[in-house]
Amino acid sequence: QQPILPYDEIGAEKLHLLVDTFYGNVAKHPLLIPIFPNDLSETARKQKQFLTQYLGGPNLYTEEHGHPMMKMRHNPFPITPERAQAWLSCMRDAMDTVGLEGKSRDTFYRRLELTANHMVNQTSHEE
Numbered sequence: 113q114q115p116i117l118p119y120d121e122i123g124a125e126k127l128h129l130l131v132d133t134f135y136g137n138v139a140k141h142p143l144l145i146p147i148f149p150n151d152l153s154e155t156a157r158k159q160k161q162f163l164t165q166y167l168g169g170p171n172l173y174t175e176e177h178g179h180p181m182m183k184m185r186h187n188p189f190p191i192t193p194e195r196a197q198a199w200l201s202c203m204r205d206a207m208d209t210v211g212l213e214g215k216s217r218d219t220f221y222r223r224l225e226l227t228a229n230h231m232v233n234q235t236s237h238e239e
């Protein structure tokens with residue numbers, strides 16, 4: 113008996129909907145707009161690949177882009193604690209919108225909180 117992967121529990125369809133909804137929220141968030149590109153379609157495509165493997169699915173991100181090194185890939189962007197909270201609030205709202213609930217939501221969200229806090233690389237917005 114194999115353990116059920118979070119990726120299988122959530123399913124590719126809902127994960128893709130979550131990511132598209134999430135970047136729709138990012139595009140409207142005043143703290144996040146300044147650091148993201150105007151066209152978020154390529155960002156969303158990479159995030160779908162990344163979260164697929166983050167949740168135990170196929171290693172789509174690594175196959176195309178190599179080792180994730182997420183902290184390093186975020187170095188060019190000023191990520192304050194406020195921006196980490198903004199990112200997480202966009203994710204919570206997206207989870208509400210797509211109806212991701214229960215244990216799979218809770219464990220996924222808690223991991224994202226840890227990852228988001230780890231991405232912080234600046235303490236204030238003085239750039």
Ligand code: HEM
Binds near residue numbers: 155195197232
């Ligand atoms: C890329 C911001 C947290 C995964 C990016 C980009 C920005 C950004 C500005 C570049 C977008 C682009 O040029 O396409 C932030 C901020 C965060 C955050 C402000 C707040 C803490 C996270 C977390 C994850 C994540 C928690 C994963 C769980 C990614 C991925 C990419 C990305 C996969 C694409 C990397 C690539 O170009 O290959 N992020 N991010 N980010 N972020 Fe974040």
